[in-house]
Amino acid sequence: MKRYLTVILSLLCIAAVNAFAQRTVTMTNDYSGYRKIDVSNRFDVSVVRGDTCRVKISVDELIASYVTSYIKNNTLYLDVDEKAFTPELKKTFKGKNAIVPVLKAEISVKNLDTLFLHGNAVLDNAGPLFSDDSVAVVMDGSAMISSLEFKGRSLSLNMSRNASANVAAEADAVCGNAYGASSLNLKYSADSLVLNVGGTASAKTDGTSELCRVYSESSSEVVMKGSSDMLLLKGTGKSFVNADALETAAASLAITGPSKCIVDATDKLKVDLSAGAHLIFNGTPAVEIKRIVSSSMTRPGNPEK
Known part of the structure; x- marks a missing residue:
């Protein structure tokens, strides 16, 4: 009792x-x-x-x-x-x-101008954030953007450590920088998209742009969907970029180290592969090979080159 x-x-x-x-x-x-x-x-x-x-x-x-x-x-x-x-x-x-x-x-x-999120801070916007100017978001720790809709001139996302973000952006320019073990989920409509991804960070993108620049390094992973007139990609380390679902007219790729990339270019494809890089490409683009050194490029159904 x-x-x-x-x-x-x-x-x-x-x-x-x-x-x-x-x-x-x-x-x-x-x-x-x-x-x-x-x-x-x-x-x-x-x-x-x-x-x-x-x-x-x-x-x-x-x-x-x-x-x-x-x-x-x-x-x-x-x-x-x-x-x-x-x-x-x-x-x-x-x-x-x-x-x-x-x-x-x-x-x-x-x-x-700038929003800083530290520690376990969470941004959860019920409505869109409008701006006539450029806005930068800087995140570290375990900070999180659970929901953000942005409409404005330009948006820059800078993420490190264990930060995570779910963002929908409509702007002239969108830039995402994800490092550490951060995670970015981005939907966008922009004239230009720039992605810098390193460490063990991951980025998933879905949208349209005229120009798309991607820089991947270390053990990062990038998955891309949507469309772009031009894709410029530089991959190093053990990074992996899957742009199979990103329809692009032209792509220029510079990949080195044991990094891997999958692309879908319809018209032109320029490649520079070295030090164990591996490229898988779809479609029937005109291929310009700058160099292939101790690396490989394949098209599904075709032997490796």
């Missing part, structure tokens, strides 16, 4: 703590202006373009006093000072029965 009473009391205590910890407070701050946003910790944020620069923060009551929001050098900073947590508070948010604190921010900005 005592054992059952102990269990019941423990459950009631946990429920009471959960109920208390999940009570939220809302803070709204208006600022004269900022063009950059820097988000750290576990913030779940949404960013929209508006006539005012305003931040609406919803946070667990227990940690409200530890949340910081301020402007420095034209940058809005959002963070939580976890180092200042009391021992009791640290136990509440860590351990087997840890509570996940509510930590959300709705950010309105007139003009956005």
Whole structure:
């Protein structure tokens, strides 16, 4: 009986703590202006373009006093000072029965130049992010973009460590840089697309462009769908680029090392292969061979060259 009473009391205590910890407070701050946003910790944020620069923060009551929001050098900073947590508070948010604190921010900005996402920060935009100018997004740690629709002049995505992103972009120029163990899922419509992928990072793209430039290195992997008038690709290390589902009129490839590439060019194909590179190509393009040194190129149904 005592054992059952102990269990019941423990459950009631946990429920009471959960109920208390999940009570939220809302803070709204208006600022004269900022063009950059820097988000750290576990913030779940949404960013929209508006006539005012305003931040609406919803946070667990227990940690409200530890949340910081301020402007420095034209940058809005959002963070939580976890180092200042009391021992009791640290136990509440860590351990087997840890509570996940509510930590959300709705950010309105007139003009956005750069968005920084650190730690476990998450960007989840319910609506599109519009910009007349160029916007750069810089991500590290385990930061994540769960949903972002961008329409504007240009978008640059810079990802490292374990960052991940799901992005749909409509712009003149789109650039994706994925390194470390990051993961990029990109849908796009652009005049030009540039992809730089390294480490063990991966990138999946689906869209249309006039020009597509791809630089792959290390043990990275790229999978591409859609169409492009021209594909320029440079592959090194043990990287793998599968552009079989990317319809392109012309392709120019420079591949070295034990890297591998699959392409589908309809009109022209220029190749430079060395040091164990392997190319698989589909279609019947006019092939210009700059060099093939200790490497191979094949077309399904044809012997290796």
